[in-house]
Amino acid sequence: MEALWTEAEETPAGTEADAPHVQRLMQHVVEIVSDSGEGAQTAGQMFGTLSAKMGNGVWTVEIIPAEIEPPARSRAGASGIRIRLGHGDVSNAGDTADVVVGFNEQVLYSRIDQGAFRPGTLIFLDNKWASDPQAEIQEAYATALADFRQRGYVVREIPIDAECLKHVSDARKGKNMWVVGFLCALYSRDLELPKKEIARRFGKKGAKIVESNYRLLESGFGWAQTNLDYHFDVPPQPETHEKVVMNGNQAIAMGCMAAGMEVCAMYPITPATSASHFLAGTMQEIGGFLHQAEDEIAAIGFAIGASYAGKTAVTITSGPGFALKTEFLGLAVMAEIPLVVVVVQRGGPSTGLPTKVEQGDLLASMFASPGDAPKIILAPATIEECFHFMVTARKLAETFRGPVIVLSDANLATGVQPFPKPEVTESWMAPPIDQSPWDTTTKPYDWDPQTGLSARPIPGQRGGNYVLTGLAHDEDSKVAYESATNQRTMAARSRKLAALQRTLKPARVVGDPEGDLLAVTWGSTLGAIDEAVMRLRREGEKVSYVHLRFLSPLEPGLKEIFQRFRKVMTVEINYGDDPQDPTLRCDAPRFAQLAWMLRAQTLCDLTSWSRVPGGPLQPGQIEEALRQQLTALKG
Amino acid sequence: MFGLKDDWAEEERPRHFFLEDYEGAIARWCPGCGDHAVLSAVQRLCRDEQLPPEKTVVVSGIGCSSRFPHYMKTYGFHGLHGRALPVACGIRSRRPDVHMFVATGDGDNCSIGTAHWVHAVRYNMRMVVMLFDNNIYGLTKNQTSPTTHRGFNSMTHPHGAWLSPLNPLSVTLGITNASFVAQTVDWNPIHLYATIREGFHHPGLAFIRILQRCPHFTASVFEPIQRDPSLVLLLEHGDGIPANDTVRRIYKNRQEHDPSDRNSAQAIADRGDCFPIGLLYRNRNAERYDEISARGLGMTGAQKVAAVNRMLDRFLV
């Protein structure tokens, strides 16, 4: 991944006498924040889509209110979207916001709490509150305004509500389109594409609706043209490949179907639900079926039943639901039933932070079952990988005859990014259920001594009849209590992971293969770690990173890689003790989860830097953490 | 290796199945355990219906009774305690072609698996669900189950169970979309067989509670009923479980009951003075979830690729 994050280059102001000053940028972060239900997300999605269509790199991430029906003008109600635009590819949501459009001042405090702004952040704030009939509101507005300026934000009041009311009777229904027009002007674009997009989205609703949206769009655009004396430009790069744009949950859902999985059994849980919502609406197009079960246990049981009967199925969940599934997961390991389990991680433990990101379920995925339950664990790092890993996961589940866990998270689930349109082929699809007669000389668990792999009879295959059981069993699937059998069969199941590891590509170091500091990461942090490491490398620092996609089995060669660096540190979004914490006074600090695993598996003395901010790690935060390590190494 | 061979469906010659084609491992239940009788009845039924063993799947949970699949020579799924039904529903969802029997205990079905019991009955996917109700946890050795009678001494209630038992018949009859509810006893092989057979031919989920002797722990509960047939109420109807003269000679206490009448079924289920056997309720036209879940089966790989591509096009930038 090549980084292109250089500071903004300025171009001289336009040649025309009073053309506004245009600042050319390599990338910019825009946020639109409103009360929930005011359409900030729609506006942002539309602006993001338009940018992607023009050939900008884009990453959008939704700002989801912490409460379902929060009161108006409250911090808990902040709803909106962040859009990061780039001249080239954009791999993460970036650091602090450059531009913010706020529908009221109170919701912005929620973003301030999240560390989303910095001195210099340019805030366009609806000024309707300045003349609100309620004195308290006027006062709150004035107080906040002063506070924002005190914090160093550049605040510009704009008449969103007033302008919208010139065109619609309910401004709440018009602001989103007005803001799209406003942003188009701010980012030096014309209205041709947005108009097409409006026609595409609202065409079905009739000409009147389309017309009204045009007027709002033009109004926002015109206001900005007339009143702003500066514009930005993030120049697009013309597209060569056909691209699709979707969020991580949609990518997972599309991936399920591209893998030919016909059954998804689920129980609703944030932030996994939207993947199932998508499947619910589309599965029938591939002849499939989504089952909303009575609980997560039933969901995985149903999926296991379908898998056992020949249709490898998927179940999609998040932390608390995953906890409920563990007993069945153990059965799938023990009885070797192919199964795909997607865990869209959120903050834990318990109900935790339902809408927020965490990478807290790695160890639960590894160890949640009682006894030894070796299973495959994959973690996609990008939206595109969310799609492709589903195809891989089904194949692995069938070849290795067991569950495959795909660890996504809330960051990928809601992040939107364009990627090349996948070239779906029939070889990705699950084949029809094999109903040919079973070779009766082959036992139902005919474990290959080298790999532990075995072929699986499916109901309907004549001569293949066997009784699947979660009890310890031998090659014939006969219940077996003898100690030697137990030792042998446990080894057979474990051997499958070793066999898989032998086929994996060695872990890849990004940056130099040796140096001072190596960061090790997994999952959705890829974009941020890449950006942070590249910034430091440009300063001449000897820092590299390894990003893991396979967590069980681990990608080969890690120990050798680790030994070539003076210091190795994982960077993760989960809780680990800070070893420097003076109150800790203990000789066994609890490391972040990947570090825990890597220490055990490589015997290297690596450490971890991890945070649980309830949001993605910003590249700047990671950069700072890495820089501290580098400084310590020098000192 | 997964491809469908073209000739798999062609039978060289007609097959005929004998009892031994359904006989798996030697049953290891205690002598006198009612489970043996149910096993024989199901094996006989498979033979009489000439079910291809490879097209027959027996699913169970955990418990003595859930050992059932091991003693059949069909496909079997001996899964988790309480979770037979979700697995069975998952199998059925995309396999309308197999015959399915579910074996579950009173602990398995009426305690740990209660949620699945309620919902599976509502889903009404075609399968025969046999509740082996011995009023006790057998496998784990003598703990109170939800159907244990008040005052019965078990290891968990040595001074007698505190509460009155849950009634699996009235609960099942109370579930929306229940379509077949019957009761029988393990010690009358004719009625047992006739009941399971009727369930097998039911287009939906047939729920059969089998009063099942546990000579070890609940002999005192079932022996009196076995010894005194007047405690049993034989339900009769032209559309009920057929009872021949042998059965009618034993059970003189009889009642005509129309199985389409759900209210009187509920009243019969609630009677505390006798043990009704026969068909309490049947609705052949209840909604079937397996008809919905199997839609789209048989779409080809090429059709699916085309569908996925169409969907991807909706995401084109």
Ligand SMILES: Cc1ncc(C[n+]2csc(CCOP(=O)(O)OP(=O)(O)O)c2C)c(N)n1
């Ligand atoms: C999750 C779980 N909890 C508890 C058990 C232990 N257990 C096994 S069988 C059983 C009860 C069996 O009673 P029942 O379902 O009535 O079957 P029976 O043995 O009487 O036929 C219990 C509690 C288990 N196997 N799994």
Ligand SMILES: [Mg+2]
């Ligand atoms: Mg029991």
